[in-house]
Amino acid sequence: MGDRVLPVDVSTVQERVYLEVQAALHQGRFMPGEAVTIRSLAQAVGTSPMPIRGAIQRLVAEKALVQLPNRTFRVAPFDLDIHAEQTRIRCAVEGFAAYRAAIRAPAGLVDELRDANGTMRGAVAAGDTDGVLDANRQFHFALYRGAESSQLTEMITQFWLRSGPFIAMALRTPESRTMFEAGTRLHDRIIDAIGKQDPDGARFALALDIRAAAAWFRRRYRSEQSDPGEGSPAA
Amino acid sequence: MGDRVLPVDVSTVQERVYLEVQAALHQGRFMPGEAVTIRSLAQAVGTSPMPIRGAIQRLVAEKALVQLPNRTFRVAPFDLDIHAEQTRIRCAVEGFAAYRAAIRAPAGLVDELRDANGTMRGAVAAGDTDGVLDANRQFHFALYRGAESSQLTEMITQFWLRSGPFIAMALRTPESRTMFEAGTRLHDRIIDAIGKQDPDGARFALALDIRAAAAWFRRRYRSEQSDPGEGSPAA
């Protein structure tokens, strides 16, 4: 019978709401600091306030949203100081995951990383920014799964949840192409270090990758701030 | 806010199970007369028996499934006598809907029918049987919606729910191509009658369409019965 009917989605409305809002945040569809209300979200996704509550509480716990003293919710705030701090933390945490992945080097990891990086190259060549971001994410999380620590992966996911401003910048900036091309070369260095089971090399190359993307973002961000056009952050 | 998050699916597990099983029946993935159990369906779609019960009860009410005196369920039985009776009823009911559609002739109906028929032509030319069946369905239900009677459309839907043997035959028989090509020409006649607001012409052309497909099916069915290979019905 299993070949005649497909599995059905048994997730709850709250889970689906959570995934939709999480994706919107991650893709930078909300501005940092923007107010988010239970009733407006409920209206937008077509449910009652109840499932929105649970989803929003979870996103607050994950620090993608913040709840103010007057109990209203906003998208987590953002500025270059916050960004610099996040970059330092990411280098430490994700660098450690890369270090561990190089030590454990489970079977198939190098092939999986090469595949994801190859897909990313193809997407860059095609000018497909959505595809680039997706492949980049595939690459990084394949690497972090290689560390074989679900706690680490969860922690890293929460930081990625707050990369909305970067994602939005990449999507509206054609010049992101050269930044991503450079990123695929840094990915090559990470793969090489994993292949040689060189943990320090993996950590170092991973940190270069994160810092290069952060530097690109900072330059673009400052440029947009000094020349305010559309898309400037609210906070 | 509505442009930043998409509506979320708020259907219940039972509703989704119903749609999946209904689609499987309609696409002929089950043999007429085949036994269907609550526990095996639950395992296949990945739920507990509860939502399967509700879905199956609904399909029994719609006569896509039957419940035997010992309370077990089977796919509705099928033979050429049943098929002939269904064809007569379809000509009467769907013919009446076409008649009404020609009288009401709501704005945009003719264009919508032409579009669907054009899509069907393209799919026939491409040898895309799934696309052909989908476009055929689009055409017919656009026509029936033109009758502006939800009761009629519901009734017609139930008959279409029992076209699994025809769908399955079309999908496994390459010669269905010429039958569908002829179908698009009969669709042209229906469109012409709707355009001229000729109800008798619409009804007549619609009945020709149904009968032609039924005749094709009958010949293929008899051929398979007298030369039993794979795909012969169980009942």
Added chain:
DNA sequence: AAGCATCGTGATCACAGATCACAAATCTGG
């Protein structure tokens, strides 16, 4: 013919979600 397995269904319980009401905070107009 007896025992075992399978089937549909009834019952129970927990959870999810719709809806309503209320208190607190904010906003607007005078």
Added chain:
DNA sequence: CCAGATTTGTGATCTGTGATCACGATGCTT
């Protein structure tokens, strides 16, 4: 600046859904 209106988050209630368990009936196997 204040009062009234509106908006917001949250608590409470109720209903429906779905997981789980048990039982009786039926069918199958030995």
